[in-house]
Amino acid sequence: MESQTVTIPVGGMTCAACSSRVEKAIRKLAGIENANVNLATEKATVVYDPDALRVSAIKDAIVKAGYKALDLSSAGAVDADKLRKQRDIRILWTKFIVAISLAIPLLYIAMAPMITWVHLPFPRALDPMNFPLVYALTELLMTIPIVAAGYRFYTVGFKALVQRSPNMDSLIALGTTAAILYSLYNVWQIALGHFMAVESLYFESAGVIIALILLGKSLEAVSKGRTSEAIKKLMGLAPKTAIIIQNGVEKEIAIDEVLPGDIIVVKPGAKIPVDGTVVEGHTSIDESMLTGESMPVDKAAGSEVYAATINTTGLIRFKATKVGGETALAQIIKLVEDAQGSKAPIAQLADIVSGYFVPIVCLVAILAGGAWFLAASVNPALLPAGYFPLKFALTIFISVLVIACPCALGLATPTAIMVGTGKGAENGILIKGGEALETAHKINTIVFDKTGTITEGKPKVTDVIPVGIEADYLLRIIASAEKGSEHPLGQAIVNGAGEKGLELFAVEHFESLTGRGIEALINGAKTLVGNRKLMDERGISLAELEEASDLLAEEGKTPMYAALDGKLAGIIAVADVVKPSSKSAIESLHRMGIEVAMITGDNKKTASAIAKQVGIDKVLSEVLPQDKSNEVKKLQDEGRKVAMVGDGINDAPALAQADIGIAIGSGTDVAMESADIVLMRSDLMDVPTAINLSKRTIRNIKQNLFWAFGYNVVGIPIAAGLLHIFGGPLLNPIFAAAAMSMSSVSVLTNALRLKRFKPGQQEKKPFFPPGMVKGSCC
Incomplete structure (x- = not known):
């Protein structure tokens, strides 16, 4: 098989x-x-x-x-997956609320009696000097629910240790377990009457660590890419029913029952249910959801039509050729699923290092504890006052594990990501989690979709070239003729006249000439508006405007000819105009050393004209929707880190295939769901801002990891008794916990520096605060 x-x-x-x-x-x-x-x-x-x-x-x-x-099971899999993730997020938040609501008072109870220079209110019944056992048991009882909330760290972490593949959960489990076991030992000592052991309780360290890590896990769960939403929206585009001709009678059936060969009727305004070939009728079909191009496509007998596109004008009949999973829409859905599924997860540095860090820390703790036990047994003079060999060895062992506790390590990445994504949101840049933020700083090639991304996505009047009449009169009379047309080019002309405040003439006669233009009687003049084919049919010479027409076409504009009473009256050019911010954004990306490409289904001449206007390096024109992701993959195969910027459904597979997908906020929901970054303001200047924010955040993360590991590199040898060998002090677990806390404070403080990030600031000072030089470590 x-x-x-x-x-x-x-x-x-x-x-x-x-x-x-x-x-x-x-x-x-x-x-x-x-x-x-x-x-x-x-x-x-x-x-x-x-x-x-x-x-x-x-x-x-x-x-x-x-x-x-x-x-x-595929049945309802998308909804089930969404509900499962929502449930998991709710459970995590509940666990965090339980943990933090107890960790804060636990921390207060543990620390308040030690802060002697400030008189903090404290319950007399819990006074550690007068009631040490009550004090210790209270801390223990408050710690138990916190440990229960974070029980998964222990079940997963210790199982990972047994299977010799430790992870972050293993670090959390080891560190907090060491603190709790040592604290339990001291509770027992207090119960035996050794009241000074009250100074060696570290329940609050374990409690606060678990609460903070649960916060990080909750935020991580929320920020994970919602891939199921994109697939669900794509699936919802296709109509649920189709009207077929059966025994000469129209019959509405479920879309799943349509078979290849069925003759399907589609009325104006309705969606095409499946892929097929037109057998009867003329119409224009809005294929923008599939191709991304704003101009409807004229269809006649023999033309191909595609599922989920919209029939705008006429009634057609077509023969179904592809149904179910074979339609163009279904193939796009599959491309999105495949591209998203093939993305390798970004291995966080902390996770990689933890694979070596945990066994090394455990080995150091065991060796140090064992060595000091043997040494102190042989030479009691090595023992500090009040210690016996086993207690001394245990202190060393616990100190090493406590100072190596991964609180700072666990916070290093999520805190910077929290601040970085928050700054992005303040500036209208929605970054979907740390993975997108981390990858964006490596981008060296950006591919822009043309329509609706670099351009406005809506046709506008760009040129009015009259022959023998006033320009406003030409625009006025053509707009009057086009008022009865449903074609987007005609609507653009009507809108152009409206913007100039021109009053339209009454139309005495109107006729739509499919695939050529329109004919009307306006203000007593026989008016023709349309393409070259219509003018040739009516014997109207275009020689006078031939050069102007060619120039307009080279600029990527669509020329429409007008004739009055059989004589050429002029040209009106309509085009999808470039957004004001496009050129500035591309210039900014070039300054960052990023290559910029444009991808479009439009013809080469139009694409090249747009690219020339905005200064784009590479043009990929006449690319079919299903091939956009292949073009992105080709760039990736060349070793490039590629970002794709788009706004249409046809861009969804490419957005998912790219290392980073960036969607324009004014685009479709599917494009935004498939993307890793969404520009809510639809301003392309936010593209370089997003990349610079990524670079700033990653640099901050590396600094955080440096401090987190730095404390361990310096602290572990001291905790293992290195200074004590030379007659120096022994690191008490209290100071080990304090050092661990300091590493967390430094990480959090450093992450908060990201709040100073401003769009454009990085071009003058690329990621180095005042007083720093490039190449310094922090």
């Missing part, structure tokens, strides 16, 4: 180490040909031999690895 591919949703993954562990567990099974676990989409795509194993065996392997293998 041939190999089969199955996609299984996986629940419970929190970092790159998790997805790696699930992938390894699946690959160990006999009959697996390939397995790819995507942390971003939370799915495992598996190619397997159905003769060797069943899907149930793959799901069992996922469960044994410590994760959830979710239902892969």
Whole structure:
């Protein structure tokens, strides 16, 4: 039997180490040909031999690895996935609220008695000097619910340790467990009458760590890309029913019942239900949702029509050729799913380092504790006052683990991302999570869609060239003729006259000439408005305006000819005009060393004219909707980091395929859902701003990680007793916890510096605060 591919949703993954562990567990099974676990989409795509194993065996392997293998039924899968994620977010927020509501008073109870220079109100019944056991038990009772809220850190973290692939959960589990066990030991000492042990309780360290990490996990869950929303909106574009001709009678049936060969009737204003070929009628069809181009396409017998496009003017009949999963829309949906599923999750530096950091810390703690136990047993003079060998060894062991506790490590990335995405939102840039923010700083090529992105997406009158009459009169009479037309070019002319305040003439006669233009009787003159074909049919010479017409076409404009009483009256040119910010944005990107390309389904001449106006490096013209993502992939195959900027449904696969998808806020919902970054103000100047914000944030993250690891690099040897060897002080776990807290404070303070970011500021001072030089570490 041939190999089969199955996609299984996986629940419970929190970092790159998790997805790696699930992938390894699946690959160990006999009959697996390939397995790819995507942390971003939370799915495992598996190619397997159905003769060797069943899907149930793959799901069992996922469960044994410590994760959830979710239902892969396609029926309602999109809604089910959305509901599941919403439920998970609610649960995380609930756990955080429980943890933080107890962690704050726990921290106060632990710290208030130690702050002697300020008189803080404190319950007398909990006075640690007079009631040490009550004080200790109160802290313990407050810690238990917090630990319960973060129980998953322990179940996943310790299982990962057993399976020799530690992750961030392992660090959290080890650090907080060390603090809690040492604190429990001291509660026991207090119960035995050793009241000074009250100074060695670290329940608040564990409680605050768990609460803060739960906050980070909650924010991470909220910010994950909502890929199911994009797919759901795409699926909702196609009509639910179709009108077919059956035995000469029109009959409305469900879209799923349409078969290839059925003759389908589509009335003006209705959506095309499936792909097919026109057999009868003339019309114009708005294919902008599919092609991204604003101009409707004229259709006649023999023309191809596509599902979910809109019939604007006439009634047509067409033969269904592609239905269900074979339609162009269905192929776009598949492209979006495939591109999103193939995105490799970004391995956070903290997760990578944790794979080496955890075993090293554990080894150092065990070796240091064991070495000092043996040394102190042989030479009691090494013991500090009040210590015996086991207590001394345990103090060393706990100090190493406590100072290595990953609070700062866990906060280093999410805090910077929180501030960075917040600054983006303040400036109208919606960044969907840390993954997008992290990738954006590596971009070296940006591909812009043309229509609606670089251009306004709406045709406007650009030129009026009269022959023998006033320009305003020409515009006025043509607008009067076009008032009865539903064609967007005609509407653009009517709008152009309206903007000039021109009053339109009454139309005595009107006739639409399909594929050529219109004929009307206006103000006593026989008026023709249309293309070259119409003028040639009526024997009207265009020689006088031939040169002007060619020049307009070279500039990417659509010339429309007008004739009055059989004589050429002039040309009105209509074009999709460039947005005011397009040229400035592209110039800014060039200054950043980024190559800019434009992709469009439009013809080469029009595309080149637009590119010349805005200074674009590379033009990809006449590209079919389904090929846009292929063009992006070609650039990626050349080793480029590519961002795609677009606004249409046809851009969705390319947005998903690109390393970063950037959607224009005025575009379609599907484009915005498929993208990693959304420009809410539809201002292209926000593209360089987003990239600069990414660079600033990543630099901040690296600084945070430097401080987080720096404290450990310096603190762990001291905690292991390095200074004590030379007669120096022994690091008490209290100071280890304080050092750990200081690392967290430095990380948070550094992240808050991002609040000073302003659009445009980075071009003068690229990411280096006053007094710093390029190349300095912080």
